[in-house]
Each structure stands twice: as C-alpha cells, then as structure tokens.
Amino acid sequence: MTVMISFEAVSKHYENDAKNAVENFSLDVDEGELSVLVGPSGGGKTTILRMVNRMVEPSSGRVLVGGQDVAKVDRVELRRRTGYVIQQAGLFPHLKVADNVASVPRLLGWDKARVHARVNDMLDLVGLNPAEFAGRYPNELSGGQAQRVGVARALAGDPPVLLMDEPFGALDPIARARLQQEFLALQERLHKTVMFVTHDVDEAVVMGNRIAVISQGGRLQQYDTPAQVLGRPATSFVADFIGADRGLRRLAVTPIEVGDLYAPPVVSPKTTVAQALVAVEASGDHWAAVASEDGRLLGWVEPGQVASAPSDNGSSTVERYMRPVGAGVSLDSSLKAAFAEMLQQDAAWVPVFDHDRYLGVLTPDTLHAALRRSVGGEPVPV
Amino acid sequence: MNFFSQVAQFLTTSSNWTGTNGFLAQLGRQIELSAVAVVAAVLAGVGLGAFLGHTGRGSFVVLNSANAARAIPSFALVTLIAIQPGIVRLQQGGFVAAAITMFALAVPPILTNAYVGVRDVDPAVRSAAVAMGMTPRQVLRQVEIPLALPVVMAGVRTASVEVVATATLAAYVGVADLGFNIFAGLDTRNNAETFSGALMVAVLALLVDLLLAGAARAVTPEGTRRTTRAARQRGTGLMWRQAAARS
Amino acid sequence: MGVVASAGPIVQWSWVSSERSMIVSLLLQHIELTVIAVAIGLAIAVPLGIFAWKMPVARPPLIGVTGLIYVIPSVALLSLFAPLTGFFSITTAEVALVGYTLLILLRNTIAGLESVPADAQDAAQGMGYTPLQELMKVQLPLALPAILAGVRVATVTTIGLVTVTAFIGQGGLGQLIIQGFSEDFNTPIFVGLVLSVLLAGVADALIVGIQRISLPWVRRRRLAS
Numbered sequence: 063m064t065v066m067i068s069f070e071a072v073s074k075h076y077e078n079d080a081k082n083a084v085e086n087f088s089l090d091v092d093e094g095e096l097s098v099l100v101g102p103s104g105g106g107k108t109t110i111l112r113m114v115n116r117m118v119e120p121s122s123g124r125v126l127v128g129g130q131d132v133a134k135v136d137r138v139e140l141r142r143r144t145g146y147v148i149q150q151a152g153l154f155p156h157l158k159v160a161d162n163v164a165s166v167p168r169l170l171g172w173d174k175a176r177v178h179a180r181v182n183d184m185l186d187l188v189g190l191n192p193a194e195f196a197g198r199y200p201n202e203l204s205g206g207q208a209q210r211v212g213v214a215r216a217l218a219g220d221p222p223v224l225l226m227d228e229p230f231g232a233l234d235p236i237a238r239a240r241l242q243q244e245f246l247a248l249q250e251r252l253h254k255t256v257m258f259v260t261h262d263v264d265e266a267v268v269m270g271n272r273i274a275v276i277s278q279g280g281r282l283q284q285y286d287t288p289a290q291v292l293g294r295p296a297t298s299f300v301a302d303f304i305g306a307d308r309g310l311r312r313l314a315v316t317p318i319e320v321g322d323l324y325a326p327p328v329v330s331p332k333t334t335v336a337q338a339l340v341a342v343e344a345s346g347d348h349w350a351a352v353a354s355e356d357g358r359l360l361g362w363v364e365p366g367q368v369a370s371a372p373s374d375n376g377s378s379t380v381e382r383y384m385r386p387v388g389a390g391v392s393l394d395s396s397l398k399a400a401f402a403e404m405l406q407q408d409a410a411w412v413p414v415f416d417h418d419r420y421l422g423v424l425t426p427d428t429l430h431a432a433l434r435r436s437v438g439g440e441p442v443p444v
Numbered sequence: 445m446n447f448f449s450q451v452a453q454f455l456t457t458s459s460n461w462t463g464t465n466g467f468l469a470q471l472g473r474q475i476e477l478s479a480v481a482v483v484a485a486v487l488a489g490v491g492l493g494a495f496l497g498h499t500g501r502g503s504f505v506v507l508n509s510a511n512a513a514r515a516i517p518s519f520a521l522v523t524l525i526a527i528q529p530g531i532v533r534l535q536q537g538g539f540v541a542a543a544i545t546m547f548a549l550a551v552p553p554i555l556t557n558a559y560v561g562v563r564d565v566d567p568a569v570r571s572a573a574v575a576m577g578m579t580p581r582q583v584l585r586q587v588e589i590p591l592a593l594p595v596v597m598a599g600v601r602t603a604s605v606e607v608v609a610t611a612t613l614a615a616y617v618g619v620a621d622l623g624f625n626i627f628a629g630l631d632t633r634n635n636a637e638t639f640s641g642a643l644m645v646a647v648l649a650l651l652v653d654l655l656l657a658g659a660a661r662a663v664t665p666e667g668t669r670r671t672t673r674a675a676r677q678r679g680t681g682l683m684w685r686q687a688a689a690r691s
Numbered sequence: 692m693g694v695v696a697s698a699g700p701i702v703q704w705s706w707v708s709s710e711r712s713m714i715v716s717l718l719l720q721h722i723e724l725t726v727i728a729v730a731i732g733l734a735i736a737v738p739l740g741i742f743a744w745k746m747p748v749a750r751p752p753l754i755g756v757t758g759l760i761y762v763i764p765s766v767a768l769l770s771l772f773a774p775l776t777g778f779f780s781i782t783t784a785e786v787a788l789v790g791y792t793l794l795i796l797l798r799n800t801i802a803g804l805e806s807v808p809a810d811a812q813d814a815a816q817g818m819g820y821t822p823l824q825e826l827m828k829v830q831l832p833l834a835l836p837a838i839l840a841g842v843r844v845a846t847v848t849t850i851g852l853v854t855v856t857a858f859i860g861q862g863g864l865g866q867l868i869i870q871g872f873s874e875d876f877n878t879p880i881f882v883g884l885v886l887s888v889l890l891a892g893v894a895d896a897l898i899v900g901i902q903r904i905s906l907p908w909v910r911r912r913r914l915a916s
Contacts, residue, residue, distance in 0.1 A: 115817055141819030152814030156832045156908045166818050199908040215818075225817075447774050515847055515891035517854040519865060520884035523872040527698045527880070609764030613855075616872070626770050630858055635774055642767035649762050 065129075066255040067091040067114060067223065072123035074109055074280065083109050084280030087123070091272075093222075094253040096246075098270035100260055101303065106280030107259045111225050114257060115144040127223060142169055145216035145224035145254070149231045151208040153200040159185070159211050160196035166219035184214035189244060206237035213245065217252070226258045230265065242268055263304050267292060267315045275300045288315040293433075312433060313398035318391065322432035323414055323422030328353045331360055331381040338380050339365035351413075351420070352384045359413055359420035361386050390415050391424075397432055400424045450636035451643070460640075465620045467644060474621035474648065477539065477614055478607045481546030485603060489551045490596060493558025497592070498584055503559060510552040518610050521545045526617035542614035549610055550603040557599025561592030594664040601656035609649045622648065703878045710879075714867070718886055721863025724853045725894070728785055729846050732792030737838065739793075740800025741826070750801070757794040765791070765855045773859065784856035791852055792845040799841025803834030836902065836909050843898045850891045854883065864890075 067090070074084040084106045091097040099107040112118040113125050116137040125132045132140055153162050160181045167177045185192040188210040200208055209229060216224060229245075230238040242265065249256065260266055266273050267288040275283040275291060277299050284296035292312040295301040304311065327341045327350040342350050342365050352360045361384035368383045390413035391400045403412045404424070411423040424432075454460060461467045496503040525531055526541035534540055565588050573587045615623025622645045629638030707714070736757075743750045760768065768787045776782040807830050815829045857865030864883040871879035902909070 117813075117817055138819045138821050141817055144817075144819075146814065146817035148810055148813060148817070150808075150810040152808075152810035152817075154811050154815070154829055154833075155808065156835075156906070165815075169819055169824070201908065212814075215814075512888070512892070515851060515888045516884060517851045517865075517868075517887050519854045519857075520868050520880055520887060523868050524877065524880045524884060527872060527875050527877065529698065605762055609762070609767075612764045612766045623766060626766055627858075629770070630778075633778070635778060638770040638778075639774060642764075642770035645767040646763040646771065649764055649767075650759070653762050 063092040063095075065090045066093040066095070066127065067097075067257065068126040068129075069110070069113070070124045070126065072110070072113060072120045072125060074106070074113070074118065075121040082121075082279055084113075084120070087280050087282055089274055089282060089285060091255055091257060093255050095271045096249055096256040096258060096269060098258045098260060098266040098273045099276055100263060100266035100270075100273055101276035101283075102278065103261050105276050105278050107261075107276050108227055110276070110280055111227055111257055111259050114223065114225055115141045115146060117141075142166055142219060143221045143223075145219070145221040147209075147212050147216045147224070147226040147229040149228040151200075151212035153203075153208055153211055153215070155200050157199075158196065159190075159198050159200070159203070160192075162200070162211055163215045163218050165215060166221075170219055180218055184218050185211075187217070187248065188214045190214070204237075205233050206241060209233060209241060210244075213248075217254075222255060224254045224256045226256060228259055228261070231260070231262075238265070245269070264311065264314070267311055275303060277303075309433075310398070313401055313429075314396050316397045316433060318393055318395060318397060318400060318414055318424065319432065319435075320393070320421060322424065322428050322435065324411070324425050324428045325422045326351050326362075326411075329363070329380055330355065331384065332379050334377055334379055335363075335365050335368045335383065336377065338363060342366065350380075351423075352380055353420055357419050359387060359390070359415075360384060387413055390420075392416070393421060397424075397429055401429060447636060447639075451639050454636050454640045455643075460625075465624055467622070467625075470620060470622045470624055471644075471648070473539075473619060474608065474611050474614075474623075474645075477542055477546060477611050477619065477621060478604065478652075480543050481607050481611075482550050482600065482604050484543075484547050485550035485554050486600060488547075489554035489599075490558045493555040493596075494562045494584065494589065494592070497559040497562025498580075498588060500563070503563075507556060507559060510555050513548060514552050516548070518545050518549055519613055519616075521548060522613055522617055538614060538618035541617050542611065542619055545613075546607045546611055550607050553602040553606070554596070554599045557602075558592065558596050561595030561599075562588050564595070565591045590665060594660060597656070597660040597663050601653070601660055604656055605649055605653045608652045609645065612645050698875055698877045701877050701881050706876075706878045707882060714882060714886070717863050717866055718890070719863075720861075721850070721853050721865075721887070721890065724781075724784060724788065724856065724861060724863055725846060725849045725890075728788035728849050728853075729792055729842060731785065731789045732796050732845060733838075733842065735789070736793050736796030736841075737800050740797050740804065741831075743797070744801050744804040753797060754794070757790075757797050760790040761794040765852050766858060769856060769859055779860040781861055783859055784853075784861040788849055788852055788856070792849060795845045795848070796838070796841045799837045799844075800834065803837025803841075804830055806837060807833040836906055839898060839902050839906070843895060843902075846894045846898060847891045850887060850894060854887060 069087050069089045072084060072087045073082055075082050087106075087110060089097075089110075099110060101107055109118050113120050114127060114132065116132055116135075119133070127135075127140075127144070153159075154165070157165075163181045163184050164177045167180050172180070181196065182192040185195060190207065190210055195203075195207070195211075200211070203211065209232075212229065216226075230241050233241065246269065258269055260269070270288055272285060273288055273291050274285045277283050283303075284291055284300045286294075286296075289312060291300065292304055292308045292315060295304060295308070301308075326347055327345045329338045329341055329350045329352055331352055331354065333341075338350055342348060348366055349362055349364045351362050354360055363380045363384050365380065365383075368380075388407040388409065389403065391403050393414055393416045400412050400414070404410070404426070411425045413423050414421045459466070463469065492506070496506055522541055522545040525544055526538055528541075531537040531541050562584075569587060569591070570583060573583045578586065611621060612623035612626065614621050615627050622641060625637050625641030626645070629635060629641065739753060743753050763771065765787065768790060769783060772786045772790075773783050776786055811829060811833065812825065815825045820829065853861075853863050854865030854868060856862045857869050862869070864887050867879040867883035871877065871881075871883070
C-alpha cells in the first residue's frame, strides 16, 4: 500500500503558549484510506489536519503528501488540489449552491461547460437533485443539505486528498448517521485518501479504516483499526477516552463473518416430523431450520415438541408445524445489528443472510466468539 | 498678511468677544437655543418612546414618521417658519423659528432611542419583575427605564450634538448666535471672519459631544457597562475621545 | 386669526409652473452634488475600510478623524474648507459633503467585513483562494449589505446637507430656500423642502431596490427546516 500523507516528527508551537500544540507527531495515511483523528476537544487534531493544506505551518518536522514536502509546494496550488470540509460547511452565503460547488473548478480555470457538468455530477453524487438545489442559496438549505454541498464542493476539483474537520459535528444525530453512511458509500466508489477529525468515538469507529487517538498537545496515543483500538487500547488514556462501554462499541465495528456462524440442522419442509427429530437428535440440538431446495429460509421447527403432541404420530411433514422467523441480518452488517435484532425479537438466535441465501445463525455464544476473534484473542484488560 | 494670521487677529481682537454680538453673547444664545430645544424634545420624546417601547402599540407609524421627519432639511424648515406672519410679528421670531426647527431635529433620535432602549430590555428580566409582583408602572420605572437609560442617553447625545451644530443656521434668520460671524463674513467676503466663526462652532460641538459622552457613561448602571470594544462598536463613540481620555 | 399674507399662500402654483425649468435644473444639480459626494465617499471609504480592517492599529485614528469631521456643523465645515479650496466653489461643497459621508461609510465597511463568517473565510483559504481573490470574491461581496446600508444613510444625509451648500453658491434646491427667504415668499422654500424630502425618499427606495436585486441571498429565507 502506498503512503499518501505522511507526518514526520511534526511539532507546532505557538508564541503565546508555553505548551506545544502538537508534539513530535508522526503518522502515515495510506492511499485510499479513511483515517480518523479522534481525541478530546482542543487536543491539536485540527491543527494537525490543517498542516496538510498548510493552513497551519509546523514549527518543526515535515508533512509529505504523495511523497512531496508540502512546505515546498505553493500553498494556493496545494489547497486547490486538496479537498477541505469543515464543521459549519463554510458555504459562501452570497453564492448559489451551484456556484459554491463550482468554486475550485473555476479557480483551476476549467471551461464553462466542464464546470457545469462537474457541478451536476457532484450534486448527484451527494444525493442532491441538481434541478432542485443548484439555484438555492445556502440559507435555504437544512444543515444536512448544506453539509452535502460542502462535501460536493470539496470533491469538485477531484482532489486525491480530502480533509474533513468535524464535518458532521453540527448535525442532529439522525442526519449525522445518515450522512456518515452516505459518505462511506461514496468513499467505496471514490477511494480518496481522507483525513477525518472528530471528537466523537462512535463516529470515529464507524468512519475510520484506521483511528489515530490523540491526547492534549497533539500526542499520538494509538493508531490502529477501530476493532484493535476498542479491543486492545494501547494506553490508559485510550481506554479512558473510548469509555467503559467500549465493548458495545466493538460490536458496532466488528463485521459478521461466515466462520462465526452456528449451523443448526436444516430440513426441507416436506420432511416428516419423525425424520426431523432424528436429524435434530443427531446434531445434539433441539431445533432445526426449515429451508427450501434453493436455500431460502422458510422457518424453524422443534420436532421434539411436535412429536410429543397427542395429535401427531410423527408422520406429518414439518411444514405443518413450522414457525416463522423474524427479520434476519445480512452478512455485511455488524455484530451490533445482529445483537440488536436478537433483543428486538427476544430470540436466542438470529439468522444471517447473504442477500436471499440463508447462511446460518448467530447466537450469544457465537457472538462472543466473534468479538474475541476480531482482536486475535483475549481483550487486554486495562 | 496671510489668511491664518487674519484669523488669529480676528480671534484675538477683544471687541469681537464682547458686546451684544460678541462671541460670548453668541455662545450664550447658541446654548440657550439648543438647551430649550433638547429639553423640550426630551420631555416629548422620552415619554412617548418609552410608552411605545413598553406597549409596542402604534410604534410602526410613529417611528416611521420620525424617520421620515429626519429627511426634512433644517435649513428649509427654519426659513419657512421664520417668514410666517405670526412668527414675524413676535419680538424674538427668529429664536422661536429656530427653536421649533431644532426641536423637530432633536425629537426623532431621542424618540427612537427611548423606544429601542425600552423594547430591548431583556424579556427574562421583565418577566422576572412581573413575576415578583411589580405593577406595570413599577416595571417601567424600576426596571425598564434604568436599563434603557444608556440607550436613551445615547439618543440625547446624538440629538444634542446635531442641535448645537445646526443651531448655527439660526443666525440666518436673525438670531445672533455663533453662526453670526459665518454669515456676516460670507456676506462681506470677509473669509477670516467666517473661518473664525466656524472654528468656534466646531469647538463647541466637540465639547458638547465630549461632555455628553461623559454623562452617558455616568448613567450606565455599573453592572451593564460594556467592554470598551463593544461600546466602541455600538455607540456613535469616537475613538479619539477615548484616546484623549487615556493620554 | 388676522390674515397678513405677506409670505403668500404655502404654494403658489403659478410660480411653480413659471419657474418649472429652474426648479428642475436645481433638482438635477441637487442630485448631481449628492451622487458625486457619495461616489467619492465610497471610493475613499471602502479602501480605507479594508485597510483599517486588515490593520486594526489604523482604526482609531481613521475613525477618529472621520468622526471629528462628522461632528463639525455643516455651515462651519464649508467655511473651514473654503480657504483651501476656494469660497463659492463646487470643490468646497463636495469636500464638505464627502467629509460627512466618510464616517458612515467607513464604519459600515469595517463592520461589514467583520461580519463575514469565519467559516466561509476558512473554507475560501482552504480551497486555495489567493488573498486578493478571497477579498474580491468572498469578503467584499459578503460585506456588501452593510456597505449598502451605509450608502443608504449617507445618501439621505447628504441630500439634506446639500441645501446648506447654497450659502457658498451651490446647493441645488437650497437656492430655492435662500430665494424664498430673501423674498419673504413661502412657495420656493416649500417646494425646496418637499422636493428634498421626496428626493430622499426616492433615493432611499432606490437603494433598497438595489439591495433587493443585487443581494438576493440576504432576502431569501431558509425554506427547509
């Protein structure tokens, strides 16, 4: 993997402050990676981010983008090819949405037709209908819409690097969650190198491929995947910062894998209850999933219960006694979603699907095992 | 003899200071005229403005009329009044015409500021006063007026400076105030005399502005005094004044 | 009441119609004096305002000097400048009129620039606007509402002050006032007064209209909740 952004022993000192704003900070962000800087407010995250486009100049050390020392690049030049999204969106209130998005392409001297096409593409990309939104002014947008425009504007010059400073920080929780998901979907397609600042651990674990936890004075405490940071906090600062409920957070960042699943016996709807009972007893379990020939889950059955019913002699098919299953979860969702589904249905297991295909079920036991698997063994108690 | 030594000579000639039309008598008339107009405007404007700010009723019409009145050139008004037969017959017709004009000039800023001052009293403070059991009259007198006073004073200051400056025009309609030498000089092409008169008026206007700035500060309740910076941005505050006060 | 109509009726229409062309030309002169004063005032105050905004040290002296001018009575100011620029000259009239616009325009320019949202400026820098591009395309356009508000006040004030420049031979409608007063005749004064007020009203409405048209982003309110 190529390194795209590299901080080499960077420090920042302000004249009127005895303490360093950033202290000997080193970090590599890979190309196409979404790297999150997370930490308490005033800890130096934003200062670090703003060194990438030279909104802040380091007192010592170097920042490299694409292998080039940014101090040696003209700063206006540098900024035009670095996307920048800030908390309040920073839209120009006197310009329509389309003109806001066109800012960088125009600075780059693109011709009219190309700018126009690009603006429409960008608005489409962030889910805003150009016909409806291009002519609006920023004060005619909701917070979420404004922030979408902010993202569209930052991407308009097609920069390889995107800097995002608390981009969703001013939004209500619902809009924020939606924009997070939409941005992740966008990133799937665009593969920009993104540095993302937030003080919200939940946002960090949802968004980041890797998370850099930063304490006061811009000190890097840990830089790793969300699952590792949550599962094995490197320092007591990290453990305190991610909080006592980090186990719950880990559920959110750990994906379901096929290997995690428990596979109860599967019977066809035409199987007799007696046959089903044999299958169930052979597996050591007391229930079986009922699936069609093409692998679709139809329901579940407890043949033992049915066989003891006086009205049945074991010769009727399980179809008759099959019970319905609640909604399952898809393979690419998180353990948290599966757990939530389990609690919701008050069930001891939840089926997992790959699209329509039934794969197996998650139970509390397998869920726990999956969590341990995600950090390669026992979590380190801190 | 160059122009400025002519001015110096005019200003240092003692006969230009004494007598019926000397600077001292002129100064007295200018101050008298201004004081009459401002006091009358305060009596009329503060009460009405506070009432409008308190009730909010009819404020749109009154304030817009006051604003429109500001567009009337004082020069036109004073001459128009001065030539009316009823005024001409009076012994001090020019003074009356000027006083009415200056009154009309002073009312709008005083009225508007009284209105804004009372209206902008923090609603939380007002409802706290009501909740304590104050009558509407008590709310007005014990809460709204004290809190509005700095804004009201700013209006009085604006009005006073405008009036003192504009009262110069009274000389045109026969009141020998500080405008006297200006117009006399213009008539006789005695530029040094005009300039001397102008200098006197400018100094007086600046002194009045300074004086009322001090008064405005004095009536501001201790707890609500703003930071220097905020005050500078808000008021018609002139920074040279603060610089002068410091040095 | 006894009727001693020495000053005549408030409006003598026969006089108005016979003097129509003079009235119109004075009105035009009035407009000309006003427009020149506000235009020059803007040309001076906006660059000064930008300078004072970028260099806070320069603010107290600039506001101080323009504030000083503002307090000086108009008749006095005209006379104070006269020795330098000539008595009875249009230059003297304009110097004084411009002088009065400066404080209002300067303050409003500074206030307008100070009101530019910090996030918009941050975004502009982050996107690679040069300082000049940022000033011309972001900061000044966003300061425009405040500057135009200043133009509004300055224009209405100037229209009133122009009458006073009649004392040094200019004055537009102010000449009607002098004429009426010296002839003890109501009509010219009244016509001067009414036209002056109307002119102020029209100018005010015109500037508000310009604001509406040129600053649609100020007016349009948030539609989405």
